Amino acid sequence: MLTMQFQLSKNINRLTNAGVIPAFVSFFLLLSSCGKDELISDTAYNLEIPKGFPAMDIPLDNQLTVQRVALGKKLFFDNILSRDSSVSCASCHLPEYGFSDPEQFSKGVEGRSGFRQSMTLTNVAYNTLFFWDGGATSLELQLLAPIENPGEMDMNMPELIERLSNNHEYPSLFREAYDREIDPFTITRALAAYERTLISGNSRYDKYMYHEKNDALTESEKRGLEVFNSSRTNCSQCHSGFNFTSFGFENNGLYEYFADSGRARVTTLHSDVGLFKIPTLRNIGVTAPYMHDGSLTTLEQVIEHYQAGGKLHENKSPLITGFQLTTQEKTDLLNFLNSLTDYEFISQTAE
Ligand code: HEC
Ligand code: HEC
Structure with missing residues (x-):
């Protein structure tokens, strides 16, 4: 106490x-x-x-x-x-x-x-x-x-x-x-x-992952999950675990110069400039626009940002390196991200 x-x-x-x-x-x-x-x-x-x-x-x-x-x-x-x-x-x-x-x-x-x-x-x-x-x-x-x-x-x-x-x-x-x-x-x-009651764990991904419903995800979404978990993209290194976040703070290379210094506003540490909370990706298909300043409007743009490896910044995470995806792989990753929507959760009303 x-x-x-x-x-x-x-x-x-x-x-x-x-x-x-x-x-x-x-x-x-x-x-x-x-x-x-x-x-x-x-x-x-x-x-x-x-x-x-x-x-x-x-x-x-x-x-x-x-x-x-x-x-x-x-x-x-x-x-x-x-x-x-x-x-x-x-x-x-x-x-x-x-x-x-x-x-x-x-x-x-x-x-x-x-x-x-x-x-x-x-x-x-x-x-x-x-x-x-x-x-x-x-x-x-x-x-x-x-x-x-x-x-x-x-x-x-x-x-x-x-x-x-x-x-x-x-x-x-x-x-x-x-x-x-x-x-x-x-x-x-x-x-x-x-x-505390705003719990979302009933997406098609959850049915596939935790309820052994193998057909809850399409073949494309399953391939997208693999791309997401791969060491090529590193997505799951930061967006990890049940809630797709390590609960940590990282600089994902959004800018060369940050107008909003992010975590450094709290800690005043130079090494925290440009670090932001790693957000959950659950329901990501319906929460556009993206990033702390809503500067990316679609998930395609988000994927392109990571593909290009982000902007140069001294605090950028070494996990943001850029990577190549075929058009099909990009579509698969996008489809996977959209499978994280929990329609029951988002249909709640005030009553
Ligand atoms: C180094 C850690 C790291 C890696 C690797 C990473 N992310 Fe992120 N991600 C972040 C951080 C930090 C943010 C928030 C940045 C901000 O707000 O400026 C973020 C934001 C996002 C957002 C926007 C979320 C929102 O609510 O606005 C999406 C979507 C996303 N990441 C998807 C991905 C995908 C897909 C990959 C792999 C291609 C990936 N991330 C790899 C750390 C990471
Ligand atoms: C005018 C718009 C606005 C209103 C009204 C508002 N919020 Fe927010 N909320 C935001 C913004 C913007 C952020 C991000 C702020 C930041 O990071 O500095 C946020 C962040 C949060 C977070 C942090 C989430 C996380 O994962 O860190 C919680 C929780 C939250 N709001 C709950 C509430 C509650 C409860 C109310 C009503 C009492 C409320 N908000 C009213 C805009 C709003």
């Missing part, structure tokens, strides 16, 4: 110093994190972990219950979270686009836009660091950024708490879920509880 507390306060200090969250909110979070979690066992949420996926780490102070997940979901789709009630989380994380945004730069309140592409929330709970630069260390902490960022929801916590408290539904929903008042602790925990 002591270490958890220390870790939390360290993270909060870092975010506070970075100006991401005001000091009073961090004080509130710290204060509140001592509370005991009183999970009532008959309301536990049944999280289905797909075959091939590891168990999920769920914080002790935010065990999943049916009420918490439902409350988080309601908040996720509700414009009440933004200052002018114009955007919700789902405005930039649209289910049908794999919980990402087809716009290069999402529009926040008053149409303001940021400088990064919205990220897919596919299997987001398995991540250990959040954002393209890994600037947040837990789902609960990550949430303060979009809510308070002027380019996103531009909301301040005291006002949000007041609004939710005056709403005719929320006060009782919060009480049922957490048995306490509406505060930054319960708001962020409810949203994070919902985000």
Whole structure:
């Protein structure tokens, strides 16, 4: 508990110093994190972990219950979270686009836009660091950024708490879920509880790989999987494991000069310039545009980028070397990437 507390306060200090969250909110979070979690066992949420996926780490102070997940979901789709009630989380994380945004730069309140592409929330709970630069260390902490960022929801916590408290539904929903008042602790925990249910492991690839359905992939897709796993392309060296990511940060040679220094914004290390979080490739067929700045619009362009070996940059990973593919192999790789779409996952709705 002591270490958890220390870790939390360290993270909060870092975010506070970075100006991401005001000091009073961090004080509130710290204060509140001592509370005991009183999970009532008959309301536990049944999280289905797909075959091939590891168990999920769920914080002790935010065990999943049916009420918490439902409350988080309601908040996720509700414009009440933004200052002018114009955007919700789902405005930039649209289910049908794999919980990402087809716009290069999402529009926040008053149409303001940021400088990064919205990220897919596919299997987001398995991540250990959040954002393209890994600037947040837990789902609960990550949430303060979009809510308070002027380019996103531009909301301040005291006002949000007041609004939710005056709403005719929320006060009782919060009480049922957490048995306490509406505060930054319960708001962020409810949203994070919902985000932990955004599990996607039911693509045709999964049926082939983990459910022994040999015909779930076409011959072309199977060949594409081999190209993906080959030492020629190195794709699976970085996009590895059940979620197609090593959860690390790499420079994949997107630019010679990076306008966004990526991981270095957090670590200030020169050796981290141009390194970005290795994203999952699940649902990649529906999450265009691609890369941290949405600069590549199609998967063909992504493959061409890697084929050409990327731009010269001192931090570029030695795995990005360029390679040759026949037209057929390129089509196979593309088809394989498209087989990672989980149609059940992307057809979720607010209701
Ligand atoms: C205006 C658009 C916008 C809104 C509104 C928004 N997001 Fe995001 N979201 C983004 C962008 C852009 C990023 C990438 C930011 C970065 O890397 O700096 C992101 C990143 C994230 C991540 C990190 C994912 C990862 O794998 O690292 C999570 C989680 C997330 N958002 C959840 C939410 C939730 C929950 C809400 C509502 C409270 C929300 N977002 C509201 C645009 C938005
Ligand atoms: C050295 C590690 C590395 C290798 C090898 C690699 N990638 Fe990536 N990949 C990354 C990183 C890092 C990003 C994010 C870069 C950014 O946002 O600027 C990325 C982004 C992507 C994206 C865009 C994802 C999104 O959500 O925007 C796709 C698609 C992709 N890679 C496919 C591939 C394929 C196909 C291969 C093999 C031909 C491959 N990658 C090889 C590290 C790698």
